[in-house]
Amino acid sequence: AQSVTQLGSHVSVSEGALVLLRCNYSSSVPPYLFWYVQYPNQGLQLLLKYTTGATLVKGINGFEAEFKKSETSFHLTKPSAHMSDAAEYFCAVNPRGNQFYFGTGTSLTVIP
């Protein structure tokens, strides 16, 4: 069975502070891993993805994530939060095939 756990449904950070959004997965095979961002009343936009190769993945808007197989984690980080980062963030796994498994989401608030 596949599942994705996002610890913390709400995360608040000050502008300029480190952003850390957590994602753990369970999968019977090495999965493909994704982080999506969703701004209010919009669709999901891909931030970054891990498929194979380098375990530290850089994405758009200064975000990056590190795949740690031993910890079954794929946490999302950004060194310095910006007001425009306030949004809903979803981690997703795709074990193989067409079906994505989404985490429950983390709402990020950035405090000025």
Add this chain to the structure above:
Amino acid sequence: DTEVTQTPKHLVMGMTNKKSLKCEQHMGHRAMYWYKQKAKKPPELMFVYSYEKLSINESVPSRFSPECPNSSLLNLHLHALQPEDSALYLCASSQEGGASYNEQFFGPGTRLTVL
């Protein structure tokens, strides 16, 4: 063109109405998806089309009827909906299987309100 388009952007309908949502992509993707999303929740998969054939139906009520007329177009026909069906309906597409990474590209969604 790396865009998935959805029309209409907003839709208000009564419980006796029949309406359709439309989704289009021109990225050559052969897998297309319908998701339902409630506020502050992750998208819930409804249907998956692979090479224009329905491959996954996640036990969706029959008042939702998907259609894939060609590889670029996906429709969702709505009939006799209930107020609890009010949600954001998202369309997505991806390359099909094989060595592809199956990244899904999402449209902006249709905000549906059922009165």
